[in-house]
Amino acid sequence: MPDETDLLLRRILTDVLGLKPGQADAFGAETGLFGHLPELDSMAVAGLLTELEDRLDIVIDDDEIDGEMLETYGGLLAFAEAKRAA
Amino acid sequence: MxxxxxxxxxxxxxxxxxxxxxxxxxxxxxxxxxxxxxxxxxxxxxxxxxxxxxxxxxxxxxxxxxxxxxxxxxxxxxxxxxxxxxxxxxxxxxxxxxxxxxxxxxxxxxxxxxxxxxxxxxxKAASILRQMVRARMLSAREAGREENREHLAEMALAKGITLAGYTLGADFYRHFEPMTADxxxxxxxxxxxxxxxxxxxxxxxxxxxxxxxxxxxxxxxxxx
Missing domain, CATH: 3.40.50.1820 (Alpha/Beta hydrolase fold, catalytic domain)
Structure with missing residues (x-):
């Protein structure tokens, strides 16, 4: 069973990218995000992070945001899971 | 219409x-x-x-x-x-x-x-600004520059700031930031x-x- 953070993250990406239901299910750990999807510009990523904070009830410090965490779905998921566990 | x-x-x-x-x-x-x-x-x-x-x-x-x-x-x-x-x-x-x-x-x-x-x-206005500042930091980082929030806020209050393509004056930033809806x-x-x-x-x-x-x-x- 996929864990809750994974589901929430897929749902947020569905909302931000305007995907059809189920489309985000195809995202794997290596799926590219920031720098790979043209619609995911800095404003969209900033919105995504804010939404992540609201829905996961976490606070993301600016210095925690790095290229690695935003580059792939797996990187973002690992970051979100670590934040929730903290 | x-x-x-x-x-x-x-x-x-x-x-x-x-x-x-x-x-x-x-x-x-x-x-x-x-x-x-x-x-x-x-x-x-x-x-x-x-x-x-x-x-x-x-x-x-x-x-x-x-x-x-x-x-x-x-x-x-x-x-x-x-x-x-x-x-x-x-x-x-x-x-x-x-x-x-x-x-x-x-x-x-x-x-x-x-x-x-x-x-x-x-x-809240503060949430709007926070997100716009974050977008600016992300795009600076992508361009290989580092900007930090405290410095940007100081600059915004001193001489205004351009966030996500919107140029906001210092007075605007100062008066807008604490605003909340009725x-x-x-x-x-x-x-x-x-x-x-x-x-x-x-x-x-x-x-x-x-x-x-x-x-x-x-x-x-x-x-x-």
Missing amino acids: NPVSWPCPLPGGGTCEEAALQFDAGRKARLLIVPALFDEGNRMRRFTVEVMRRLDHAGIDSFLPDLPGCTESLQPLEAQDPTDWLDAMAAAARHFGASDTLGIRGGCLFTPDRLPAFHYAPV PDAAVIAQEQIGGSGLWLRAEPDENAAQAEALAAIIAGELAP
Whole structure:
């Protein structure tokens, strides 16, 4: 069973990218995000992070945001899971 | 739907013409809509007009003025102050004879006091700025530069700042940052609309069901 953070993250990406239901299910750990999807510009990523904070009830410090965490779905998921566990 | 213009007060006295979209059939229920701000304003524009079309069918007139310095306005954005925007929306309300007002997202911060207000998914000014500052930091980082929030905030208060392509003056930043929406407004939450808010979309999008839902809630209160 996929864990809750994974589901929430897929749902947020569905909302931000305007995907059809189920489309985000195809995202794997290596799926590219920031720098790979043209619609995911800095404003969209900033919105995504804010939404992540609201829905996961976490606070993301600016210095925690790095290229690695935003580059792939797996990187973002690992970051979100670590934040929730903290 | 007609594009029209209305006389907007200038801070130093006098007026300038600003644009608005209107559905005006001289009906009793007349809704002034204060649009979402900045980047969200672009993403919510079509949705807002779709809501206006549906309100028209429900027998409600509606008016969507530009904020000075935004959209079609010829006024410089960097010269604006939140007080100017409050004055502008109050003047638009008088000009169009509005009976009620609807704020969308950041627009909720500028709905005129004297009118009964609906606030759709209101957001604090600080949250809007936080997200815009974050976007600026991300794009700087992508370009290989490091910027930090404290430094940007200092700069914003000293001489203004450009965030996500919007140039905000120091006074604007200082006065806007603490603003929150009037707690007495009737809040319409996204849960009542269904689905996720279109302001989240990376690209402007539309959603007929959401436009229908928002118009229906307002029509339920205002329809003749």
